[in-house]
Amino acid sequence: MPDPLQFMMGEYQAIIPVDRRYFRNHMWFQMSAEMNTGRVGLTAYAIRLLQDVYFLDWTIDPQTQVVLKQEIGEIESSKAVSSIFAPAAGLIHDFNPALMQDPSLINGDNYSTGWMFHFETQVETMSAEEYVAHLSGSWEETQRVLKGQYNA
Amino acid sequence: MAPRKLTVVISQAPGKNPVKHELEEEIATQLMLAGTCEVSLIPNLYDLPADHHGLLWLRSISGDLVVLSWLYERAARWTLDRNGISGLEGITQLPKGADDDEDEDSAEESADAPQGIGSVRKTNRHIYVMDLRQHHEAAVYLEEIQRIAREAVPPPALVPLEMSFGRPEASPGEAIAPVPAAVEFKLPLGFPGMVPAAGETAVAVPVTDPRRRWYPVIDYSRCTNCMECIDFCLFGVYGVDQLDRILVEEQDNCKRGCPACSRVCPANAIIFPEHKTAAIAGAPTSAAGDFKIDLSKLFGAPTALELAAQERDTELVADGREAVGLSIGIPKRQSAQAEQPKDDLDNLMDALDDLDL
Numbered sequence: 399m400p401d402p403l404q405f406m407m408g409e410y411q412a413i414i415p416v417d418r419r420y421f422r423n424h425m426w427f428q429m430s431a432e433m434n435t436g437r438v439g440l441t442a443y444a445i446r447l448l449q450d451v452y453f454l455d456w457t458i459d460p461q462t463q464v465v466l467k468q469e470i471g472e473i474e475s476s477k478a479v480s481s482i483f484a485p486a487a488g489l490i491h492d493f494n495p496a497l498m499q500d501p502s503l504i505n506g507d508n509y510s511t512g513w514m515f516h517f518e519t520q521v522e523t524m525s526a527e528e529y530v531a532h533l534s535g536s537w538e539e540t541q542r543v544l545k546g547q548y549n550a
Numbered sequence: 551m552a553p554r555k556l557t558v559v560i561s562q563a564p565g566k567n568p569v570k571h572e573l574e575e576e577i578a579t580q581l582m583l584a585g586t587c588e589v590s591l592i593p594n595l596y597d598l599p600a601d602h603h604g605l606l607w608l609r610s611i612s613g614d615l616v617v618l619s620w621l622y623e624r625a626a627r628w629t630l631d632r633n634g635i636s637g638l639e640g641i642t643q644l645p646k647g648a649d650d651d652e653d654e655d656s657a658e659e660s661a662d663a664p665q666g667i668g669s670v671r672k673t674n675r676h677i678y679v680m681d682l683r684q685h686h687e688a689a690v691y692l693e694e695i696q697r698i699a700r701e702a703v704p705p706p707a708l709v710p711l712e713m714s715f716g717r718p719e720a721s722p723g724e725a726i727a728p729v730p731a732a733v734e735f736k737l738p739l740g741f742p743g744m745v746p747a748a749g750e751t752a753v754a755v756p757v758t759d760p761r762r763r764w765y766p767v768i769d770y771s772r773c774t775n776c777m778e779c780i781d782f783c784l785f786g787v788y789g790v791d792q793l794d795r796i797l798v799e800e801q802d803n804c805k806r807g808c809p810a811c812s813r814v815c816p817a818n819a820i821i822f823p824e825h826k827t828a829a830i831a832g833a834p835t836s837a838a839g840d841f842k843i844d845l846s847k848l849f850g851a852p853t854a855l856e857l858a859a860q861e862r863d864t865e866l867v868a869d870g871r872e873a874v875g876l877s878i879g880i881p882k883r884q885s886a887q888a889e890q891p892k893d894d895l896d897n898l899m900d901a902l903d904d905l906d907l
Contacts, residue, residue, distance in 0.1 A: 421850075423848075423849050423850025424848065444849065465860070467852040467856060467860075469851075477843065478843045478844065479843075479844055479845070480848075480851075481846050482849060483846075483852070484850075485850065539892070540848060542897050543848065543904060
């Protein structure tokens with residue numbers, strides 16, 4: 399397998415594997431043999447912002463057709479809370495049952511056993527290079543958003 | 551003015567939550583035993599139709615009023631206002647709830663709040679509103695009500711014993727409030743005119759909670775009459791009165807669960823008291839997760855406008871109409887900016903939005 403890319407978040411090195419595709423909202427998409435279908439999980443960048451995940455809840459049922467940015471769940475970690483949004487228009491087939499037992503798998507192994515859901519979409523995704531470029535482009539603003547909240 | 555008792559109204563939780571009903575009844579019982587206030591229970595204030603006898607009775611009260619409900623204070627206050635029950639804002643001094651943090655109190659906050667067009671009604675009495683979700687113990691509320699009773703009612707000319715037995719409406723000089731005809735009916739835990747509880751009577755009038763409702767409540771202390779809500783809502787909920795002031799005209803046209811207009815409102819003046827998001831339900835500050843940062847924006851959260859349009863489309867399609875997306879009723883100031891890169895002010899505003907205030 400080719401070497402993964404990396405993105406520096408300050409001192410922290412976020413690993414971005416090149417064997418999969420990416421969505422703008424910091425989710426990876428690894429297509430299976432089946433066309434346009436595959437697993438979705440959070441990137442190392444997202445995990446670094448969240449840190450230890452305590453709680454994960456899905457607010458939609460399996461086999462739900464979703465639109466881009468539709469709210470599909472909630473996540474809470476030691477540092478943050480967030481809703482989880484559909485990365486693109488598509489069909490969410492099912493959720494990783496292992497995460498329901500132990501959401502900290504997201505931290506332990508975010509690029510494999512910590513996958514979140516099976517997804518089917520026709521939408522264009524980004525390559526690892528494009529995703530890293532997207533991260534570089536938005537890193538300044540991300541820091542400002544975070545800082546704004548810390549200082550508030 | 552003759553001394554009169556403070557009126558305390560408890561708006562009951564919808565549904566059958568025994569813990570909530572126990573708290574309501576504990577407060578009511580203790581107040582009645584103390585005898586210093588008139589106390590009544592009404593069904594959930596927000597669900598009451600305009601001609602509900604509970605509301606008719608509330609409108610007839612002209613003196614100071616304490617309202618306890620399972621709603622945020624702003625939500626309860628403006629639901630009352632909408633139903634013609636208005637007054638000056640009584641400042642309550644409930645201790646902070648366990649969930650609250652120690653930041654500024656609501657008085658400080660309202661000083662910074664944007665100036666709205668205000669209520670049309672002006673009444674010189676005070677209305678004190680309390681949120682029953684703030685504390686689990688009746689004692690906290692009872693103590694505060696006693697404090698308000700001392701503050702609100704001038705020192706009694708009558709000895710306390712007489713007050714607790716005398717009918718306040720019979721006091722000399724007190725002829726303002728039209729006493730409802732059904733006052734003889736007064737039940738220990740009800741309000742004048744209430745139907746006797748089921749089981750006590752063969753009359754086939756079921757004492758059921760009113761139907762659950764869903765409609766926006768406008769906080770006129772914030773509303774600037776900008777009309778963005780009336781442009782955005784495609785279901786004809788909003789209208790204007792004779793003074794061209796915005797009002798919720800056809801509340802039952804509103805789509806259950808849809809808070810889209812509230813997201814569009816630039817002054818955050820539209821409250822949906824039953825919505826799960828605290829800011830939309832009328833919370834003074836963001837409730838849960840105050841100490842954690844909200845990463846929703848980074849994880850692809852839609853903007854308030856996108857969300858509002860999504861919610862509206864869902865309801866349009868459910869009605870067999872065409873989805874309109876962002877093409878109708880979207881404020882111009884936003885669409886003109888959409889193509890430009892964000893500047894520092896935009897980022898600052900985004901950061902503020904993320905705080906979910």
